[in-house]
Amino acid sequence: MTERLLQFIWQFQYFNKNELATSADETVQIIFPGKYNTDQGPDFSDAKIKIEKTIWAGTIELHIKTSDWKKHNHQTDKNYKNVILHVVWEDGGGVTEKSIPIIELKNRVSKIMLQRYEELMNSSSFIPCEKNIHSVRDIVWQSWKERLLAERLLRKAKTIETYLLQNNYHWEETFWWLLARNFGMKVNADAFEAVAKSIYVNIL
Secondary structure, three states, X not given: OOHHHHHHHHHOOOOOOOOOEOOOOOEEEEEEXXXXXXXXXXXXXXXXXXXXXXXXXXXXXXXXXOOHHHHOOHHHOHHHOOEEEEEEEEOOOOOOOOOOOEEEOOOOOOHHHHHHHHHHXXXXXXXXXXXXXXXXOHHHHHHHHHHHHHHHHHHHHHHHHHHHHHOOOOHHHHHHHHHHHHHOXXXXXHHHHHHXXXXXXXXX
């Protein structure tokens, strides 16, 4: 088990939630697991859970073992003051904080899913699941590609609409911004766009 896999399991709720309870035998209901946080602080923000009859809102921290809380010095970090739940893979009896409830997921995750994850991670192929492509039906494959195309067109259309709103529906100016942005490719797109916006197309 890795912490990133544990975060994935929590994010998509891939565990048995029947009779979910804390280490203190308090019933737990997950109303919203929170939004995955890629910045400093707890793993999930804006979570909402119900413990017994009380609804709590705040952040959630995940660890492989309960004792990792103190190993990472969270007890002295002010970013962890609003943690409402400590989710661990294995509750080894380490102390978190007296006021923070703990739930263990070790016996609630499908062994088949963990085995499949292990196989994919240990695969020598460039794309771990590439050998399974032949098992996908043609209609699923075609529908997926069409959906990707539609999403790409919608995303591009939204960008154009945003630019048009910014320059009072000046199509030539919008074209100039987009042209410059694409010259910048992925790495320098923002910088090239900023340069384009600093030089009006009629001056150019």
